[in-house]
Amino acid sequence: xxxxxxxxxxxxxxxxxxxxxxxxxxxxxxxxxxxxxxxxxxxxxxxxxxxxxxxxxxxxxxxxxxxxxxxxxxxxxxxxxxxxxxxxxxxxxxxxxxxxxxxxxxxxxxxxxxxxxxxxxxxxxxxxxxxxxxxxxxxxxxxxxxxxxxxxxxxxxxxxxxxxxxxxxxxxxxxxxxxxxxxxxxxxxxxxxxxxxxxxxxxxxxxxxxxxxxxxxxxxxxxxxxxxxxxxxxxxxxxxxxxxxxxxxxxxxxxxxxxxxxxx
Numbered sequence: 001x002x003x004x005x006x007x008x009x010x011x012x013x014x015x016x017x018x019x020x021x022x023x024x025x026x027x028x029x030x031x032x033x034x035x036x037x038x039x040x041x042x043x044x045x046x047x048x049x050x051x052x053x054x055x056x057x058x059x060x061x062x063x064x065x066x067x068x069x070x071x072x073x074x075x076x077x078x079x080x081x082x083x084x085x086x087x088x089x090x091x092x093x094x095x096x097x098x099x100x101x102x103x104x105x106x107x108x109x110x111x112x113x114x115x116x117x118x119x120x121x122x123x124x125x126x127x128x129x130x131x132x133x134x135x136x137x138x139x140x141x142x143x144x145x146x147x148x149x150x151x152x153x154x155x156x157x158x159x160x161x162x163x164x165x166x167x168x169x170x171x172x173x174x175x176x177x178x179x180x181x182x183x184x185x186x187x188x189x190x191x192x193x194x195x196x197x198x199x200x201x202x203x204x205x206x207x208x209x210x211x212x213x214x215x216x217x218x219x220x221x222x223x224x225x226x227x228x229x230x231x232x233x234x235x236x237x238x239x240x241x242x243x244x245x246x247x248x249x250x251x252x253x254x255x256x257x258x259x260x261x262x263x264x
Contacts, residue, residue, distance in 0.1 A: 004063055006107065007115055007130060014103050017048050018121045019104075023086065024087035031095055040091045045069055048087035048103070056083055068212045078111035078238060084215030090188030098122065104190035106215030111238070116219025116245075118190045125187075127194045127220050133198055145225045147250035149203050150179050150259075156192045156204030158185040167207045167243070168231070170262040176259040194215025196246050197224050203255060205231070205245035211238040218246070227252040231260050 021044060021249055028041040049069045056065055063074035063081040070139060083105065089096050090101035101123040107115040118127045118134075127142075129135040135142045161173045177183055184201055191211060192204040199218045206213075215238060218228045230236060231243035233256050243262075247255055 001109075003064075003114065004129060005255070007128070008118060009059070010107065011095045011103060011128065013052060013230050014117055014119045014126070016145075017051055017087070017103055018119060020025045020048060020051065021094075021121055025098060029095070040095055041069065042088070042091060042095065044094075044141060045088045045091060045129055048084060052083075052087065054227075066211060068210065075239065077196040078108065080110065081170060082108050084108065084212045084238065086190065086212040088215060089190040090186075093187045099188060100191065102188055102194075104212060105213075106212075106217075108215065108220055108238070113215065113219040113222070116216040118194045118216050118220060120191060120194070125194075127197065129220040131219065131223075133223070135220045137198060142198055142220075142224050145197075145199055145248050148248050150176070150254060151181065151182045153202035153248070153251055154182045154184060154200070155180045156185065156195065156201045160207070161205070165207070167263060169263060172259045172261045174248055174256075189213040189223075190217050191207065191213060193221050194250070196226050197221045199224075203245065203251060205255075205260070207231075207243055207247045208241050209244040210241045211236075214244055214246075221246050225249055225261055229256070231262055232258065 013196050024044045046069050046223055049067045053071050054166050065083045066075045067085040086104040088101050089104045090149050092101040103119040105117040106113055114131050116129045127137050162177055164170055189209050195201045196204050227249045228246040231245055236242055
């Protein structure tokens with residue numbers, strides 16, 4: 001495989017898709033709910049996913065696609081080439097703010113992430129990475145992450161972590177929020193991953209994320225030395241929804257051992 005050529009192809013698709021999204025602001029957007037009133041989807045999510053799938057199937061018919069909106073393939077194994085696609089990650093932000101959303105794309109072969117992309121559409125910021133070749137923001141290399149401590153860290157976490165919930169014990173999370181330098185929540189997992197990769201935040205955690213939310217960002221974060229795992233410390237399986245944490249390697253283990261206590 002000519003990875004350089006595939007990289008250029010993927011970037012051109014992403015930029016073309018972004019133009020479709022921007023043009024949609026001048027049309028009437030159809031909004032509906034999926035699993036809950038807070039789980040939104042629009043006709044633009046559907047159209048952008050179908051745009052990617054049509055082009056990928058035309059140009060790479062042997063490749064498979066896992067997309068959030070269900071127009072791709074039924075993926076039961078990580079064999080071969082798989083494109084993990086979220087056409088609009090942060091749909092609620094897209095609907096309410098018209099910003100802070102991203103196109104997320106990861107290209108894997110036999111379960112190994114080779115090419116990763118997160119495009120902040122409205123900021124015109126393209127984060128990209130090729131395995132073992134570094135991570136980039138608009139073609140400028142991102143530096144490796146410097147070590148930090150919990151007391152110096154900014155943690156990407158939303159308020160549900162410190163409210164009673166069925167996933168984690170509340171008291172250790174309150175301790176974490178109290179000890180760290182600050183918390184942030186951006187409403188897009190893909191963008192949260194890029195913030196970790198760029199050193200703007202030092203960790204990001206989620207109770208439930210799907211493969212298309214993180215597949216692209218994991219590759220980018222790995223290339224600057226961040227560690228991605230489930231909350232139990234294992235590598236994300238990328239076949240189903242899982243807990244997730246990505247963090248500066250200097251605090252990843254401490255987060256899992258001291259602050260993220262899963263309920264039994």
